[in-house]
Amino acid sequence: MTETFDAFVLRNDDAGFRAGVEQLGFDDLPAGDVTVRVRYSSVNYKDGLACLPESPVVTAYPMVPGIDIAGTVAESSDPRFEVGKEVVAIGRGLGTAHFGGYAEYARLPGDWLEPLPPNLSLREAMALGTAGFTAALAIQRLEENGLEPGDGPVLVTGATGGVGSTAVNMLSGLGYEVAASTGKVDEHEFLRELGAAQILGREDVSAPGGPIDAELWAGAIDPVGGGTLGYLLSTTRYGGSVANCGLTGGSELSTTVLPFILRGVNLLGIDSVMCPADVRAALWLRLGSDLKPKYLTEGITHEVGLDGIPAVAGQILAGAIKGRTIVHL
Structure with a gap:
């Protein structure tokens, strides 16, 4: 291993907030059982939040953001992960409380790692990353x-x-009838290619008409929250479920108990950060088999280097990113 390596570092001290590519040494890395030569990471909404000057998610500085990691083991004191083994890691405290994936090397506890699943390359694993894992968990x-x-x-x-x-692509591949909502009128064809049979505008799902409304959906996956989640609860069919996994539309929820006590609707909270180890391991296997998106590396994924992170972080917070962006180290 080289003595120094490239990393995208956030600093916030007496000199102010800075974010950029630096050279780090191995003594700069936090404690951990396994050192990984990072090959790919990705950009998620949480990574965008981490790059803000007054970040609501970073707990200490300096910080290397990047909540996703895929690479090969370079050093290990954990017998489960020998040198050269291909591994992935997402969530936990990566990129917010513990140096994450935006560096050529990362050191972390072995319990945070998973062997790279069969039928997935390192690049495909990061084209999925936290976003794909969250979709699969939902x-x-x-x-x-x-x-x-x-x-x-x-x-x-x-x-x-x-x-x-x-x-959308996972559900379509499993044989579900998929409806998709978006505020981007120029991306309808993109969604049809992924498997959406019906497309709604953002305004169609932004607020409920009443505590309960017409029964439209057998289920829903919602990374938006806010008024959209209220709409979903009011329009989900009897006994159906809504899986919420985000708050890009706001953290407030306005609803009543009526969808729950009159229609038996289930509101499912989806957390990929602290997902139990047994669930995490089994789900990664599914991501390499029946839940692997058909268009994972073609239509969904874009690629940048470390120097491209600031622009993408701003775009993802503004809702201007389509699909997934991976970071190639």
Whole structure:
């Protein structure tokens, strides 16, 4: 290993906030059982938040952001991960409390790592990353609560984003009838290519008409929150479920108990950050098999280097990113 390596570093001290590519040494890395030669990371909404001068998610500086990591083991004191093994890691405290994936090397606890699943390359694993894992977890929770292909349309909100686009493609691949909502009128064809059979505008799903409204959706995946989540609860069919995994539309929720006590609607909270180890391991296997998006590396994914992170971070917060952006180290 080289003595120094490139990293995208956030600093916030007496000299003010700075973000840019620097040279770090291995003594700069935090404690951990395994040192990984990072090959790819990705840009998620949380990474965009981390890059803000007054970040609501970073707990200490300096910080290397990047909540996703895919690479090969360079050093290890954990017998589960020998040198040369290909591994992935997402969530936990990566990129917010513990140096993350925007560096050529990362050191982290072995318990945070997963072996690269069969049928996934390192690049494909990061084309999925936290966004794809979250979409898959939402689908699995919907299935556990009774959703099956043939039950009726499943609505995905924020459908051109990372979670939304992978969810549309995964659901379509599983045989579901997929509806997608977006505020980007020029991306309807993109969503149709991913498998959406019906497309709604953002204004169509932005607020409920009443505590309960027409029963439209067998289930829904919602990375948006806010008024959109209220709309979904009021329009989900009897016994259906809404899986919420984001707040790009706001953290406030206005609803009543009526969808729950009159229609038996389930509101499922989706957390990929602290997902239990057994669930995480099994779901990564599914991401390499039945949940692997058909258009993962073609239509969904874009690629940048470390120097491209600031621009993409700003765009993802503004809702201007389509699909997934991976960072190639």
